[in-house]
Amino acid sequence: xxxxxxxxxxxxxxxxxxxxxxxxxxxxxxxxxxxxxxxxxxxxxxxxxxxxxxxxxxxxxxxxxxxxxxxxxxxxxxxxxxxxxxxxxxxxxxxxxxxxxxxxxxxxxxxxxxxxxxxxxxxxxxxxxxxxxxxxxxxxxxxxxxxxxxxxxxxxxxxxxxxxxxxxxxxxxxxxxxxxxxxxxxxxxxxxxxxxxxxxxxxxxxxxxxxxxxxxxxxxxxxxxxxxxxxxxxxxxxxxxxxxxxxxxxxxxxxxxxxxxxxxxxxxxxxxxxxxxxxxxxxxxxxxxxxxxxxxxxxxxxxxxxxx
Amino acid sequence: xxxxxxxxxxxxxxxxxxxxxxxxxxxxxxxxxxxxxxxxxxxxxxxxxxxxxxxxxxxxxxxxxxxxxxxxxxxxxxxxxxxxxxxxxxxxxxxxxxxxxxxxxxxxxxxxxxxxxxxxxxxxxxxxxxxxxxxxxxxxxxxxxxxxxxxxxxxxxxxxxxxxxxxxxxxxxxxxxxxxxxxxxxxxxxxxxxxxxxxxxxxxxxxxxxxxxxxxxxxxxxxxxxxxxxxxxxxxxxxxxxxxxxxxxxxxxxxxxxxxxxxxxxxxxxxxxxxxxxxxxxxxxxxxxxxxxxxxxxxxxxxxxxxxxxxxxxxxxxxxxxxxxxxxxxxxxxxxxxxxxxxxxxxxxxxxxxxxxxxxxxxxxxxxxxxxxxxxxxxxxxxxxxxxxxxxxxxxx
Amino acid sequence: xxxxxxxxxxxxxxxxxxxxxxxxxxxxxxxxxxxxxxxxxxxxxxxxxxxxxxxxxxxxxxxxxxxxxxxxxxxxxxxxxxxxxxxxxxxxxxxxxxxxxxxxxxxxxxxxxxxxxxxxxxxxxxxxxxxxxxxxxxxxxxxxxxxxxxxxxxxxxxxxxxxxxxxxxxxxxxxxxxxxxxxxxxxxxxxxxxxxxxxxxxxxxxxxxxxxxxxxxxxxxxxxxxxxxxxxxxxxxxxxxxxxxxxxxxxxxxxxxxxxxxxxxx
Numbered sequence: 001x002x003x004x005x006x007x008x009x010x011x012x013x014x015x016x017x018x019x020x021x022x023x024x025x026x027x028x029x030x031x032x033x034x035x036x037x038x039x040x041x042x043x044x045x046x047x048x049x050x051x052x053x054x055x056x057x058x059x060x061x062x063x064x065x066x067x068x069x070x071x072x073x074x075x076x077x078x079x080x081x082x083x084x085x086x087x088x089x090x091x092x093x094x095x096x097x098x099x100x101x102x103x104x105x106x107x108x109x110x111x112x113x114x115x116x117x118x119x120x121x122x123x124x125x126x127x128x129x130x131x132x133x134x135x136x137x138x139x140x141x142x143x144x145x146x147x148x149x150x151x152x153x154x155x156x157x158x159x160x161x162x163x164x165x166x167x168x169x170x171x172x173x174x175x176x177x178x179x180x181x182x183x184x185x186x187x188x189x190x191x192x193x194x195x196x197x198x199x200x201x202x203x204x205x206x207x208x209x210x211x212x213x214x215x216x217x218x219x220x221x222x223x224x225x226x227x228x229x230x231x232x233x234x235x236x237x238x239x240x241x242x243x244x245x246x247x248x249x250x251x252x253x254x255x256x257x258x259x260x261x262x263x264x265x266x267x268x269x270x271x272x273x274x275x276x277x278x279x280x281x282x283x284x285x286x287x288x289x290x291x292x293x294x295x296x297x298x299x300x301x302x303x304x305x306x307x308x
Numbered sequence: 309x310x311x312x313x314x315x316x317x318x319x320x321x322x323x324x325x326x327x328x329x330x331x332x333x334x335x336x337x338x339x340x341x342x343x344x345x346x347x348x349x350x351x352x353x354x355x356x357x358x359x360x361x362x363x364x365x366x367x368x369x370x371x372x373x374x375x376x377x378x379x380x381x382x383x384x385x386x387x388x389x390x391x392x393x394x395x396x397x398x399x400x401x402x403x404x405x406x407x408x409x410x411x412x413x414x415x416x417x418x419x420x421x422x423x424x425x426x427x428x429x430x431x432x433x434x435x436x437x438x439x440x441x442x443x444x445x446x447x448x449x450x451x452x453x454x455x456x457x458x459x460x461x462x463x464x465x466x467x468x469x470x471x472x473x474x475x476x477x478x479x480x481x482x483x484x485x486x487x488x489x490x491x492x493x494x495x496x497x498x499x500x501x502x503x504x505x506x507x508x509x510x511x512x513x514x515x516x517x518x519x520x521x522x523x524x525x526x527x528x529x530x531x532x533x534x535x536x537x538x539x540x541x542x543x544x545x546x547x548x549x550x551x552x553x554x555x556x557x558x559x560x561x562x563x564x565x566x567x568x569x570x571x572x573x574x575x576x577x578x579x580x581x582x583x584x585x586x587x588x589x590x591x592x593x594x595x596x597x598x599x600x601x602x603x604x605x606x607x608x609x610x611x612x613x614x615x616x617x618x619x620x621x622x623x624x625x626x627x628x629x630x631x632x633x634x635x636x637x638x639x640x641x642x643x644x645x646x647x648x649x650x651x652x653x654x655x656x657x658x659x660x661x662x663x664x665x666x667x668x669x670x671x672x673x674x675x676x677x678x679x680x681x682x683x684x685x686x687x688x689x690x691x692x693x694x695x696x697x698x699x700x701x702x703x704x705x
Numbered sequence: 706x707x708x709x710x711x712x713x714x715x716x717x718x719x720x721x722x723x724x725x726x727x728x729x730x731x732x733x734x735x736x737x738x739x740x741x742x743x744x745x746x747x748x749x750x751x752x753x754x755x756x757x758x759x760x761x762x763x764x765x766x767x768x769x770x771x772x773x774x775x776x777x778x779x780x781x782x783x784x785x786x787x788x789x790x791x792x793x794x795x796x797x798x799x800x801x802x803x804x805x806x807x808x809x810x811x812x813x814x815x816x817x818x819x820x821x822x823x824x825x826x827x828x829x830x831x832x833x834x835x836x837x838x839x840x841x842x843x844x845x846x847x848x849x850x851x852x853x854x855x856x857x858x859x860x861x862x863x864x865x866x867x868x869x870x871x872x873x874x875x876x877x878x879x880x881x882x883x884x885x886x887x888x889x890x891x892x893x894x895x896x897x898x899x900x901x902x903x904x905x906x907x908x909x910x911x912x913x914x915x916x917x918x919x920x921x922x923x924x925x926x927x928x929x930x931x932x933x934x935x936x937x938x939x940x941x942x943x944x945x946x947x948x949x950x951x952x953x954x955x956x957x958x959x960x961x962x963x964x965x966x967x968x969x970x971x
Binding site for chain 3: 032038107132248250267287
């Protein structure tokens with residue numbers, strides 16, 4: 001063997017290089033101060049207040065006192081666990097649907113669109129310019145009873161299947177879980193497509209060629225190269241879809257019925273109509289904790305802590 | 309269009325035979341239909357500036373680019389219609405295209421696994437030993453240096469025992485010293501495994517060091533094909549003469565062209581060119597470009613002109629520049645027939661009188677002269693002329 | 706058989722275009738129904754063609770007022786969030802300081818929290834402080850949740866900027882202020898602009914947080930929400946369609962201008 005001098009292996013690059021120390025020791029703190037103060041007072045402090053509200057007792061008329069009444073949590077959970085389960089179920093279904101629908105489109109934009117790429121990008125973002133409430137209301141028309149969409153689904157016997165699964169009731173789609181999931185999917189689809197597109201677009205097309213050259217047919221190339229490399233996009237896309245979908249109450253309210261109420265609906269009505277602040281705060285706190293735990297587990301599991 | 313003389317229609321299936329293969333994109337012709345045979349076991353280089361069609365040709369062999377016309381044969385098998393994943397050909401990509409999500413072991417095992425081979429461990433380990441990366445098997449590509457990544461790319465392709473290994477600017481991303489080492493390394497591996505290598509490069513030195521046969525490409529055509537020494541000594545066009553090394557050209561007029569030698573008139577002087585080395589028509593009065601390489605020329609101070617032996621081609625001039633580069637000194641000489649004649653003089657005994665401003669006589673053995681058709685640009689293939697300037701950009705990338 | 710093969714080869718394209726249709730269908734419906742003349746209070750069923758709503762977009766009481774209010778809030782929230790967020794982004798990229806990790810997570814958390822949680826907790830704060838809900842509480846909330854997005858957008862741009870550019874400016878006799886104004890800021894500008902646009906869009910279209918913290922103040926999304934309960938005037942579709950058309954036209958024009966500029970440079 002001829003001698004080849006070994007170049008020292010490059011150390012793995014840290015995710016974010018430490019910026020150089022500069023003159024002006026106080027400058028960074030001055031720059032940070034106003035914004036961080038804002039977040040501390042109007043984001044972090046409210047969480048503390050909410051925690052304290054959740055263990056208060058009393059009434060609107062006589063005022064509330066902190067009595068460490070943790071039973072509120074238990075009561076809230078035992079009364080509203082179906083809404084919690086429903087929220088997670090709906091949000092998870094919507095997330096899976098978003099992934100299934102969004103991946104082909106992101107792939108299309110990244111690799112196949114050619115000169116149409118910019119136009120399709122604009123069309124993906126453009127719906128944002130119309131208020132999402134107006135667009136969600138449009139689904140009432142699309143899924144209207146006896147309308148063309150429902151008629152087609154009925155004719156194809158899709159509704160029989162979904163009714164059997166409990167997603168729809170009779171020949172209606174509106175006011176059923178399917179309508180709510182459909183609306184959630186629609187509302188958060190761009191949040192899936194954009195991160196997917198970003199991570200797909202970063203893939204060097206030569207890696208596809210290299211896989212092809214190494215005997216991987218197109219489907220294998222996708223499974224072994226493209227999809228694994230798009231994992232950062234998949235992870236952030238599912239998070240960006242799942243988190244807001246879990247807390248959403250707009251779709252359940254506009255497209256659903258009393259049987260499709262999600263935890264967001266409960267929090268909203270407890271806070272703004274029933275005015276039972278401790279219960280509402282406890283529910284909101286449980287939701288926050290549940291999401292933080294789920295997200296942490298998910299990120300651990302997908303092994304992409306350094307990518308998020 | 310060029311065809312190799314090698315027509316050994318062999319039973320061994322490693323010949324690459326391109327027949328009338330061409331590629332056009334819209335109105336732009338990347339590769340004009342060309343015929344080319346790369347014999348089994350040879351180290352073949354496609355040399356040219358960026359955009360000359362060399363990479364497109366390589367990609368058509370790999371199946372990554374569909375030819376507009378013509379066919380690709382590997383041995384007796386027509387593979388033109390086969391997708392890349394069905395061709396017994398592997399590629400070492402420019403900047404390697406290693407899979408960043410897989411470690412070195414899995415990168416090398418990729419092709420084996422795709423072909424359904426279950427027990428890959430032994431083969432991968434042997435291959436990693438061959439490229440001296442046994443220790444790095446579980447590292448990710450970004451943890452390796454450029455030279456190591458390059459060897460992974462070679463290992464990843466070679467482990468499949470392809471009939472042909474294609475190398476697309478495999479050393480372009482390495483610094484000069486590492487590049488020299490890898491050139492030797494690749495040559496060693498090629499000798500060891502005996503697989504046909506087709507190597508694309510814009511670096512003439514790299515092509516000449518490594519390849520048995522070099523095809524010089526320009527604007528989608530093969531300008532000339534031959535062994536490195538043959539291309540260097542007997543260029544057929546100014547492009548080849550300039551792209552491979554440096555050449556001096558004198559425009560001359562044929563005086564007598566009948567005998568073995570062609571006698572020419574240039575700037576009042578007389579030059580002799582061996583007829584066998586003349587590519588142009590040598591009828592009396594015709595114009596010919598006379599070329600000579602800088603290192604073939606001797607430089608003598610005008611005061612010593614009487615000592616120059618008879619029978620050598622001579623030209624008088626004045627030194628306008630001298631660059632000392634250690635092993636040699638590179639002079640630029642202004643002469644009536646050519647304003648910037650380049651002369652490389654070995655630093656054996658340095659004549660202290662040879663400084664800018666000195667009157668000198670340039671002289672060389674007529675056998676080192678070559679003649680080219682005068683109807684072509686003197687500057688084709690030089691740095692700064694269209695096409696070659698972009699080589700610098702390509703390297704910078 | 707040929708159709709199956711064709712479909713197989715174009716599977717990605719067909720599936721992608723289906724998704725695109727799914728994304729755009731509601732906008733088509735919104736546009737079509739802006740020309741409806743509904744019987745009754747709700748505009749969910751097609752009756753007959755009419756341009757009445759287009760001729761009188763402010764014909765519903767409170768609609769245009771809520772639109773103006775939303776625009777005002779969005780403008781101020783954009784200004785506030787962009788200013789505060791840009792400062793943070795520069796501090797994060799350009800300086801070393803203690804508690805970087807804590808600062809980073811404080812910025813990340815608002816983006817990783819369901820809106821309803823932020824909305825509810827902010828409301829408990831306001832209730833505890835006895836603040837009067839209205840314009841100011843909405844603005845405070847909007848600046849809060851837009852801030853993080855601005856930081857991310859600006860940070861990405863500033864981080865990709867070569868620090869040697871600033872050194873080069875200083876080498877060429879620019880003082881710190883000059884360097885910032887003539888080199889750093891112009892280069893960071895696209896990131897700041899992107900952050901500002903995002904903040905504007907988020908604020909203008911926000912419903913959940915506003916719903917909790919608005920009291921009796923009605924922004925445009927709040928107006929739409931209210932009308933979904935009481936009856937949807939066609940004018941809502943008119944406004945939605947107009948915003949869509951104007952925004953897409955702006956994007957196309959800016960792209961055309963950009964293209965032409967690039968071509969001139971080339």
